[in-house]
Amino acid sequence: MKGQVNISKATIDRLPLYFRTLRLAQDEGIDIISSDELGRRLGITPEQIRKDLASFGQFGKKGVGYYVNELKRNVGEILGLNNHWNIAVVGIGHLGAALANYQNFVTLGFNLVALFDQDPNVIGTTVNHVKVEDIRDMKKIVKERNIHIGIIAVPAAFAQGVADKLVDAGVKGIWNFAPIKMEVPETMHIVNEDLSIGLSSLSYHITRK
Numbered sequence: 001m002k003g004q005v006n007i008s009k010a011t012i013d014r015l016p017l018y019f020r021t022l023r024l025a026q027d028e029g030i031d032i033i034s035s036d037e038l039g040r041r042l043g044i045t046p047e048q049i050r051k052d053l054a055s056f057g058q059f060g061k062k063g064v065g066y067y068v069n070e071l072k073r074n075v076g077e078i079l080g081l082n083n084h085w086n087i088a089v090v091g092i093g094h095l096g097a098a099l100a101n102y103q104n105f106v107t108l109g110f111n112l113v114a115l116f117d118q119d120p121n122v123i124g125t126t127v128n129h130v131k132v133e134d135i136r137d138m139k140k141i142v143k144e145r146n147i148h149i150g151i152i153a154v155p156a157a158f159a160q161g162v163a164d165k166l167v168d169a170g171v172k173g174i175w176n177f178a179p180i181k182m183e184v185p186e187t188m189h190i191v192n193e194d195l196s197i198g199l200s201s202l203s204y205h206i207t208r209k
């Protein structure tokens, strides 16, 4: 694989879509897939797909297509999914419990190893076979279980405090669901998620129909 320099964010954001589509194709028993077919399934032009993949190396055979297993493995490697990251969810309310229960994270190679909350009524309960522990023990547990990624699902007012604790505990990345702009050190990777953006965008489109 090529050294991955100056890859655009748009290209990187498309890689998980390629991975998911290849996984589905693999489940369907497809051995070889063309960029035309990948494009059709994703609503992306075949030229864009070839260009994106070419940023990382030489994949596929001209006139034949891409070997699904091989390309999925390569895209998974580029995404770092073969690392088996250990993840923890903080804030086990409605959203946190739903995320903790989401089985697909395991399929992608993420291991749910800890859940944290501050509410004594929630601490000690179990979600998806993982016990909810006291946020005050987080630093110790992050180290002991080698937790790489912290998922924030606490109310906005508490989210910055939780992010600070995760940074201090030594996680590598944060997936934030709270609707605030986090202040984190430049070295910390943070991805903010907001489902309402998708819904608002849908509203825009149906308003104009």
Ligand SMILES: NC(=O)c1ccc[n+]([C@@H]2O[C@H](COP(=O)([O-])OP(=O)(O)OC[C@H]3O[C@@H](n4cnc5c(N)ncnc54)[C@H](O)[C@@H]3O)[C@@H](O)[C@H]2O)c1
Binding pocket: 090, 091, 092, 093, 094, 095, 096, 116, 117, 118, 119, 122, 135, 152, 153, 154, 155, 156, 158, 161, 162, 176, 177, 178, 179, 193, 194, 195, 196
């Ligand atoms: N990004 C999205 O698309 C999206 C969707 C839904 C909810 N949210 C956000 O997710 C967050 C959680 O929403 P919810 O509906 O699950 O709320 P909730 O009230 O059901 O759950 C919040 C949980 O966080 C715990 N908590 C509060 N402060 C804490 C702290 N300092 N340390 C540890 N745990 C703490 C509470 O005890 C509770 O169990 C909110 O910020 C909400 O805005 C985002």
